[in-house]
Amino acid sequence: EAGVTQFPSHSVIEKGQTVTLRCDPISGHDNLYWYRRVMGKEIKFLLHFVKESKQDESGMPNNRFLAERTGGTYSTLKVQPAELEDSGVYFCASSQGDSSEQFFGPGTRLTVL
Amino acid sequence: KQEVTQIPAALSVPEGENLVLNCSFTDSAIYNLQWFRQDPGKGLTSLLLIQSSQREQTSGRLNASLDKSSGRSTLYIAASQPGDSATYLCAVRGSARQLTFGSGTQLTVLP
Numbered sequence: 001e002a003g004v005t006q007f008p009s010h011s012v013i014e015k016g017q018t019v020t021l022r023c024d025p026i027s028g029h030d031n032l033y034w035y036r037r038v039m040g041k042e043i044k045f046l047l048h049f050v051k052e053s054k055q056d057e058s059g060m061p062n063n064r065f066l067a068e069r070t071g072g073t074y075s076t077l078k079v080q081p082a083e084l085e086d087s088g089v090y091f092c093a094s095s096q097g098d099s100s101e102q103f104f105g106p107g108t109r110l111t112v113l
Numbered sequence: 114k115q116e117v118t119q120i121p122a123a124l125s126v127p128e129g130e131n132l133v134l135n136c137s138f139t140d141s142a143i144y145n146l147q148w149f150r151q152d153p154g155k156g157l158t159s160l161l162l163i164q165s166s167q168r169e170q171t172s173g174r175l176n177a178s179l180d181k182s183s184g185r186s187t188l189y190i191a192a193s194q195p196g197d198s199a200t201y202l203c204a205v206r207g208s209a210r211q212l213t214f215g216s217g218t219q220l221t222v223l224p
Contacts, residue, residue, distance in 0.1 A: 045211035106156035
C-alpha cells in the first residue's frame with residue numbers, strides 16, 4: 001500500500017512568488033492534515049480536512065496560505081505571496097478515523113529567498 | 114494550551130544498551146499519544162500509538178507507556194542498535210484532532 005506522498009520534495013522561490021505544495025494521502029483516508037516545521041522549532045499544526053471539508057484551520061498563520069482538497073482526495077497548500085518566514089518543512093499526514101494513527105509524508109522543504 | 118516536552122534533547126549510548134526516552138505533557142485530557150522517529154532529511158515514521166485508555170503498547174524492541182494522570186509517557190528501546198539512531202518525537206492528540214509535538218530527542222547509538 002502506498003504511503004502519503006508529497007510533491008515537490010524541495011522548492012526554492014523568491015520572496016513574493018507563489019508556491020503550491022501537493023499532498024496525496026493514503027487511499028481511503030478521509031482525514032488529511034497539514035503541519036510545518038520552521039527552523040529550530042517544533043512541528044506545528046496548520047489545518048485538518050475531513051474529506052473535502054476544512055474541519056479546523058486554526059493553525060494557518062495568515063491569509064497568504066490557502067489549502068484545498070477538491071473531491072476529498074489530494075490536497076494543495078498554496079502560499080501567495082511567499083515571505084522569508086515561510087521557509088521550513090511542510091508535512092502532510094492522513095488517518096482513517098479521527099482517533100486513528102496519523103501517517104506522515106516525507107515533507108516538502110520550502111526555501112524562500 | 115497543550116505543551117509537550119521531551120527530555121533529554123540528545124542522547125548517545127553504546128550499542129546493546131537499553132534506554133528510555135521521556136515525554137511529558139501539560140494537559141492530561143488527551144485522546145491518544147503517538148511516538149515517531151525521523152531520520153535526517155526524511156519524513157516521520159509512526160512507531161507506536163497509545164490510546165488514552167491504554168497503559169502501554171509494544172512493537173518488537175519498543176515499548177511505550179502512558180500515565181495520563183501524571184502527564185507522562187516513556188519510550189523504552191531494548192538492546193539498542195546503530196540503526197536506531199534517529200530523532201524520536203512524541204505527539205499528543207487532544208479534543209481537537211491535531212497533534213501537538215515535542216521538540217524531540219536525538220538518539221545516537223555508537224557501534
